[in-house]
Amino acid sequence: MTKIPDEFVEELRKSVDIVDVISEYVQLRRTGRSFVGLCPFHNEKSPSFSVSPDRQLYHCFGCGAGGTVLRFVMDIEGLTFSEAVVKLAEKAGLTLPVAVDAVPDHSPQNQQRQRMFDAHQLAAKYYNYILMNSAAGVQALTYLEGRGISRQTMVDFQIGAAPDAEDALVRFLRKRGYELPVIVESGLGIALGSKVVDRFRNRVMIPICDGQGRVISFGGRAIAPDGKPKYLNSPETLLFHKSEVLFNLHFAKREMRKTRTAVLMEGYMDVISAWQAGVKNAVATMGTAITVDHARVLKRYAETLIIAYDGDDAGVKAAKRAIEIAGQSHLGVRVATFPEGQDPDDFIRSKGADAFVRQLHHFALTELEFLLNELRRHAQLDSAAGRTDFLRQTLALLGERGTPIEQDAELRRLAMEFQISVDALKEELRLVSKQHHKRKSFQRPPRPEVRLNETPLPRKDVVASNHVLQALLTNSEAYHWLLEREVDELAQPEQTALLAHLYHFRSEHPDGSAIAFVDSLEDPLLARLASSLLMEDPPEFDQDVIDDCLRIIHLQRTEEALQQAMEELVQAQVDGRDDIDVLKHRVEELQTELNALRQQTRGNVTG
Template identity: 40%
Template sequence: MAYPRSFIEEIKNRVSVSDIVGQKVKLTRRGREFVGLSPFKNERTPSFTVNDEKQFYHCFSTGKHGTVFDFLMETEGLGFPEAVERLAARAGIQVPAQDPRMQEKEEKNASLIDVCEMASVYFKTRLGGATGREAYEYLVKRGLDDKLIQSFGLGYAPADRVGLTRHLRDQGIADKDIIEAGLAVQPEGRSDLIDRFRDRVMFPIKDSRDRIIAFGGRALEASVPAKYLNSPETPLFHKGRVLYNFAKARQSAFDTKTLLVVEGYMDVIGLARGGFNNAVASLGTAVTEEQISLLWRLVEEPVLCLDGDEAGLRAAYRVIDRALPLLKPGYSLRFAVLPQGKDPDDLVREGGAEAFNNVLERANSLIDMLWERELAYAPYDTPERRAAFSNRLRKAVRQIEHMDVRKFYGEEIKKRLDALFDPANRNTQANGGHSYGANYARQKSSGTFYKFKSGASAEARRSALVSGAVMLPPREAMIILGFIRHYNQLLAHLSQLEKLDFVTDDLKSLRDAIVDAISHNAPLDSGGLKGHLIGIGFENLMTRLEQLPDARMLDFVRPESDPEDVVSGWLDAVELQHRLITLTAEKREAETDLAADTTQENFERLMAIENEISTLESKTLN
């Protein structure tokens, strides 16, 4: 709604910017202003200023600037009306009366919110009683304790067909309000009501102002057709515009600069049990445009946590199409694909916070997911198919409405297409491979360094996304596979393999298993080593290694290669891996030094390291 200018000015005059900012930022007075560390970016020296006389704040490190209303909207994800209400209450002044029709609607909604609050109390009381024992035990089996149950307001709807209706009637609530709040239904041809939720664990759903507006119920009886049931659309509740746990996750999202988007209630609660209080759920539907806008009120790049199955991948692809038109500078989405058959609750319960953090660290950008989607859609091994592939990507880019974002997406897609369709890489395209982002190892037969192919087939890439596995860096993968296939020739160099660093956890684990097998088992041949690794759970990873294009092309990996070429090629690849890992660590250190002390010397050191990495990764050596 529009507020009178005099009302807004009155709030600004009564509530100082420094009082509100000071609740989140440690401020120090400097002359007529206050200074502090930016709440929007990690920094070591203060660049954030507050001026109460001019009634604004300014962040020099991010360029963000605004009034006390803007600060609440930026840091707590509030809409303008919510920020006005919050500050008016703090100032002790009444919000002006609205248009009579709007005021009537607000009063009606407030009445329905009261009904939902009464229902929540009823459900919580039943969970703590004898009739709710089975529901309580279900929650305990899922790893919840009393603190979590109370924190999320969980309850139980008894199997009684009219238990809640009877309770609300006793409180003086009219039948029409019970129905309008989505708590009961009136079957056709009958005069009485029936409770919508029966024999279910109940999850209250709140709006952005932390008010209960709806419920979700999880059936305890396995034979019930709908395992989860949400409230219907009501004057309060529109499923596509609400995110479960939004109000509760707001502060943690701001503090961590991260917001996690999961599918269901238990995923949110399970993550909270593991210390992740910055999770929301899309209530079982694909994320909508309205929900994306809500997410961006809290953070610039929320992470969607996807189930590692076909349905999860399809949901991600639908979100891409919905997000593309909305993209704006700094605002996007990332996608973390969970291991197949696992949800966030499973990961945290079985592996703790570290297991879930490992998944988040491998989150894909939106442009990477778009690229992978189109790679997996169809082959591109003929000119016509390459043209179709290119057209699909360009059509997707044209959906982006913001001119600058569309421009940079177009440039990035063109760069990837040029790399993918480079004639030098054409020999891998029948298998869907490409050499976008190359690595090298010596190919002895030609006396030159061979360019690793950085992708598997489109289907293999797609499978890796669905299974939650990271794509295997080709150089690392071939070092491992070469050792397994040529165990007898390379056994003398086991110490180099043992000391070598890998960036991929899957390959680290496989390397450790190889070293362990050789150290603790009777002498093995190559077949025996492979059989042992398959027997202890590495069959899928071994299959992925052998399906990579390089496995058929590199002398030191191919089974039929000359033993001398195997040893020299493998040692060259190991040397390159070690050098690049070392340079990457030096680059991180140089970046830290430059951030702490912006001198020409530190800048030149970083540039020199980056140039050396670029030379190793992009230049064919003779």
């Protein structure tokens, strides 16, 4: 593969606007010359994520994430640099000057990953061919058509069939050059003694894709009525981590962005049926409960989550858990309910697509309505004690989750149903809420007292080092000036590392932009540091100010050396060593040097 020319990357940077790109993932609002929003890379309630259209940079002051539009697409979509270039070029309508999708990464791990990607893609084509074109796929095809799955949907989702043979896929992959260890590590085969056999046999095969649409695992549904297990998923691999993957995300995210709503289901067959019914923003977790990582991904595309789980007790329990996880990521929640014993797929087949869409969008419950319904479903309302217990639990839930409007409406309903005055219920609600807050306060560990004067300030040498880096980032004159003074170390290791990268970049690209430099950094921590420095208004290059910065850095280093020398001298005196005079001389030299530095430093840069 060929490297994408730097000139094209620079043209691409000028053709895309970082605000437009990030707005597809994050709700931004203007504040002064910048835009702010909730960071998509960590959970937060107050926006600390800032985007600068002037500098074409983003930076989160909460978690430190930052960089250019290319870095954002790389991190949010899990792409390589070259893949991000290709994606943004398509968005900008630019034609790549070379036939390339990515710059090769020859690291052993990346080569292994690519081999596994290729094996999965080939396996998906193999399974799909078996389903559509062979006698071995007739039973699976009949099963799918019996469930109402159309041929077009089978094509859309690359659905396939695994034949009932011991090693059909293994032999197919081996003929195409795939080694047995790769087949096993990909989860496509299982080692049994001295031989390797197919993991999936006599099953409908559903490819599981990552956010980019690359096949990374499979779900297999048993065709035989007595097939065990009913659903079999690929194991965790280098490509597939079920706590992070959402089935159908690569298709659904476009509709999620459009509607700002995501639909969460339990199984891939539910999602496939929903897709065919016209619901294009549905995803499913892969045999696991929703995780914080899942919720964080959904938050990038949607504001509201409609939970559409099965109508049985297990589905209700999972929905309650999903409500809590979604709340942690500040997703609004609605819950679509289905008759007990039915999942969304069953509902669609029995009631039809229109009824299903209405169930999602018109009859979905708020989280409070859903939880109140569950309280009522399990309440013992045929006894006085049961009714009292139900009322107390209901009032506690209202106090914890209800808005004033929701509380008022529910209290009026309860008053009519149980023949109790609204005032009495309001008083009880007040008492229950008070007790709830007392319990929470008692259970919560005391928060340590924080005093403003205890907040650590950056060391002066760290601030000074940042000034040096800012000068080098934004002014080509600083490069030669610093080289002449042989400046090769700053206050912190990451600052020194960034300095070395800047020297190398400036030597090859004397007039290169700071944005191009940030994109050249492979280490995300260094890219974050560089972008954070560029988000500030850099001062004009002033040799006297930079001289002061270098003296401050030298001053700190000398103070640390003096402290170390004094400690060593004391230890030598305790041990009665014979190098005491040498150490005394070293301490005196450092003291003299330190005094001279203190007198020279004008203090133009104090932090």
